[in-house]
Amino acid sequence: MLQLRQPYLLFLGDVSVKSDAKTAFGLRDWARDKVLGEFALPAAGVSLGLPALTPRQAAEQGAGSLVIGVAPAGGALPPHWLAALEEAIEAGLDIVSGLHTRLSSFERLADQARARGVRLVDVRHSDTPFPAGTGARRSGRRVLTVGTDCALGKKYTALALTDALRARGAAADFRATGQTGILITGGGVAIDAVISDFIAGAAEVLSPAAAPEHWDVIEGQGALFHPAYAGVTLGLLHGSQPDAVVLCHDPSRASIEGHPAFPIPPLGEAIDAYLRAGRLTNPAVRCVGLSINSSTLSDSDWSTYAARLRAELGLPVVDPMRGGVDALADALLAP
Amino acid sequence: MLQLRQPYLLFLGDVSVKSDAKTAFGLRDWARDKVLGEFALPAAGVSLGLPALTPRQAAEQGAGSLVIGVAPAGGALPPHWLAALEEAIEAGLDIVSGLHTRLSSFERLADQARARGVRLVDVRHSDTPFPAGTGARRSGRRVLTVGTDCALGKKYTALALTDALRARGAAADFRATGQTGILITGGGVAIDAVISDFIAGAAEVLSPAAAPEHWDVIEGQGALFHPAYAGVTLGLLHGSQPDAVVLCHDPSRASIEGHPAFPIPPLGEAIDAYLRAGRLTNPAVRCVGLSINSSTLSDSDWSTYAARLRAELGLPVVDPMRGGVDALADALLAP
Numbered sequence: 001m002l003q004l005r006q007p008y009l010l011f012l013g014d015v016s017v018k019s020d021a022k023t024a025f026g027l028r029d030w031a032r033d034k035v036l037g038e039f040a041l042p043a044a045g046v047s048l049g050l051p052a053l054t055p056r057q058a059a060e061q062g063a064g065s066l067v068i069g070v071a072p073a074g075g076a077l078p079p080h081w082l083a084a085l086e087e088a089i090e091a092g093l094d095i096v097s098g099l100h101t102r103l104s105s106f107e108r109l110a111d112q113a114r115a116r117g118v119r120l121v122d123v124r125h126s127d128t129p130f131p132a133g134t135g136a137r138r139s140g141r142r143v144l145t146v147g148t149d150c151a152l153g154k155k156y157t158a159l160a161l162t163d164a165l166r167a168r169g170a171a172a173d174f175r176a177t178g179q180t181g182i183l184i185t186g187g188g189v190a191i192d193a194v195i196s197d198f199i200a201g202a203a204e205v206l207s208p209a210a211a212p213e214h215w216d217v218i219e220g221q222g223a224l225f226h227p228a229y230a231g232v233t234l235g236l237l238h239g240s241q242p243d244a245v246v247l248c249h250d251p252s253r254a255s256i257e258g259h260p261a262f263p264i265p266p267l268g269e270a271i272d273a274y275l276r277a278g279r280l281t282n283p284a285v286r287c288v289g290l291s292i293n294s295s296t297l298s299d300s301d302w303s304t305y306a307a308r309l310r311a312e313l314g315l316p317v318v319d320p321m322r323g324g325v326d327a328l329a330d331a332l333l334a335p
Numbered sequence: 336m337l338q339l340r341q342p343y344l345l346f347l348g349d350v351s352v353k354s355d356a357k358t359a360f361g362l363r364d365w366a367r368d369k370v371l372g373e374f375a376l377p378a379a380g381v382s383l384g385l386p387a388l389t390p391r392q393a394a395e396q397g398a399g400s401l402v403i404g405v406a407p408a409g410g411a412l413p414p415h416w417l418a419a420l421e422e423a424i425e426a427g428l429d430i431v432s433g434l435h436t437r438l439s440s441f442e443r444l445a446d447q448a449r450a451r452g453v454r455l456v457d458v459r460h461s462d463t464p465f466p467a468g469t470g471a472r473r474s475g476r477r478v479l480t481v482g483t484d485c486a487l488g489k490k491y492t493a494l495a496l497t498d499a500l501r502a503r504g505a506a507a508d509f510r511a512t513g514q515t516g517i518l519i520t521g522g523g524v525a526i527d528a529v530i531s532d533f534i535a536g537a538a539e540v541l542s543p544a545a546a547p548e549h550w551d552v553i554e555g556q557g558a559l560f561h562p563a564y565a566g567v568t569l570g571l572l573h574g575s576q577p578d579a580v581v582l583c584h585d586p587s588r589a590s591i592e593g594h595p596a597f598p599i600p601p602l603g604e605a606i607d608a609y610l611r612a613g614r615l616t617n618p619a620v621r622c623v624g625l626s627i628n629s630s631t632l633s634d635s636d637w638s639t640y641a642a643r644l645r646a647e648l649g650l651p652v653v654d655p656m657r658g659g660v661d662a663l664a665d666a667l668l669a670p
Contacts, residue, residue: 133562133563133564134563134594135563135596191531192530192531196527196528196567197527197528197563197564197567199531199566200565200566225615227535227573228467228468228470228532228536229468229532230569230570230573230612230615231531231535231570231571231573232534233566234569235531235565235566238562238565259469261470262615280560281562
């Protein structure tokens with residue numbers, strides 16, 4: 001499983017639009033204690049409001065990696081950023097990138113990293129060989145966030161749930177399956193980058209056998225109702241063998257984002273589909289509640305909506321941004 | 336999509352056990368018209384009974400590729416085979432391998448192939464970038480062979496069904512998704528080698544839009560009930576958008592092979608699971624029959640078994656090796 005060297009120095013390149021630095025802002029907000037500062041080219045028009053550090057200064061303060069926290073148009077690495085990356089390598093930092101272009105495709109970077117003994121880590125790619133799934137039950141408890149679609153709060157719900165479990169004295173680990181989650185937590189498996197034969201096997205590796213009362217809180221990916229990504233979702237579900245799932249949903253979406261011909265099913269049906277599929281590797285899987293991204297609803301509409309769902313499904317209904325996920329943590333720990 | 340240069344010269348290395356040359360025997364039996372001859376090292380203890388040709392002789396007779404038709408213990412390429420592969424490259428043949436070791440990891444082979452302008456093709460690996468699935472409906476008709484487990488006749492059923500459709504005057508193409516199928520037909524996508532984000536997308540590329548009455552007969556992979564491979568199965572099902580599925584089954588198996596804790600579901604339930612999942616991308620998907628690998632049954636037991644299944648499920652039940660797949664082809668073409 002991938003393990004990153006933290007803390008980070010966040011690289012901003014020379015981007016001038018905040019939305020192009022989404023990853024850097026996310027790390028600042030969600031993993032502030034793992035970020036030492038920011039490093040930008042002179043032409044940059046964006047700042048995170050963190051201490052400006054050179055790679056050498058960051059290394060002296062204990063930084064382990066320079067994280068490329070920006071997504072330049074097209075996903076490729078602009079050649080005029082290379083000198084800054086070389087400066088970081090020279091300072092002894094690993095370089096961590098979520099870009100499409102592999103860092104190692106730049107021969108000079110690869111040579112320099114080898115000579116300096118640091119790593120070029122492409123979070124979007126997977127070079128780790130994984131075994132095929134075994135389906136064998138393992139000790140420890142697991143909860144997986146699943147969704148009616150992509151990008152509606154599965155990662156955020158899992159992070160909040162990990163905190164809530166720990167606040168109750170439970171041993172819990174967030175298990176990241178996407179690049180932002182991996183950057184936040186410092187490790188994980190980019191599950192959608194794994195060779196398809198090994199999806200379930202990679203999920204088994206991600207949440208290994210643990211103490212009987214320990215919870216792995218696994219970040220879900222995709223959706224069973226998504227025409228492109230349901231295979232990833234199913235393999236992750238099977239390999240995770242979750243004891244519990246949390247269904248994540250955004251009530252403002254009538255159909256899968258970008259796929260208007262694919263309606264989002266009624267929530268009861270969605271839960272049934274996940275439980276039916278999950279029973280293959282864990283016959284006791286149950287749904288402990290719903291996590292709603294209610295950002296489009298007014299306070300009173302949210303109250304009405306949540307109350308209606310609770311009555312209809314007989315399950316806790318939360319929005320992590322509106323009151324937290326305590327009800328989900330309580331349901332997980334209920335005897 | 337991968338396209339191989341046919342016809343083939345089959346390479347046997349120096350294996351001495353027939354079962355280690357399974358791929359070569361399979362190609363001899365299933366794609367005889369695409370095989371010119373065999374080429375073995377002096378120490379080989381196995382022959383296919385085909386003309387023995389040197390790479391040069393084969394090239395002069397029009398061969399396009401040398402196919403490594405053997406699986407040495409461990410899946411690695413024995414170094415003492417390299418001289419024979421170099422001889423084939425020198426003769427202008429592509430080298431096609433289904434081994435775990437990539438041919439291109441041998442620098443001398445890679446250099447020589449580049450210089451000679453031939454390809455090193457690793458059928459087990461996928462270097463083709465595929466798009467994400469779109470879910471968009473496309474013209475043409477598709478049938479997918481699905482299964483209650485792996486390795487019970489999905490490829491053979493699809494090959495036989497392609498022949499039967501053509502025999503009825505229908506336009507039909509076999510679409511290979513595994514390495515043996517790819518070698519037989521000369522092209523396809525090794526679906527389990529695709530990056531998991533692109534399973535459905537690769538399946539869409541494999542069976543592109545076609546004439547309205549044209550049938551793609553798609554080789555299924557894995558099983559929805561398999562703890563390791565269901566993700567591949569689901570992505571292939573969604574991307575294939577089949578109008579029809581054929582359920583393949585081996586009545587001698589009570590559980591998934593190698594996974595005794597995973598029982599094979601009742602066949603009616605298995606059909607329901609495939610249709611429910613398939614409806615996401617083709618709401619009209621139907622099951623047109625069952626293809627049974629009945630090799631463990633006596634003639635009379637087979638008759639009894641098939642009659643019982645027909646009555647129970649109301650569907651045609653065939654064994655491609657015992658009477659062929661005519662009933663499936665008729666069901667596909669029925670108005």
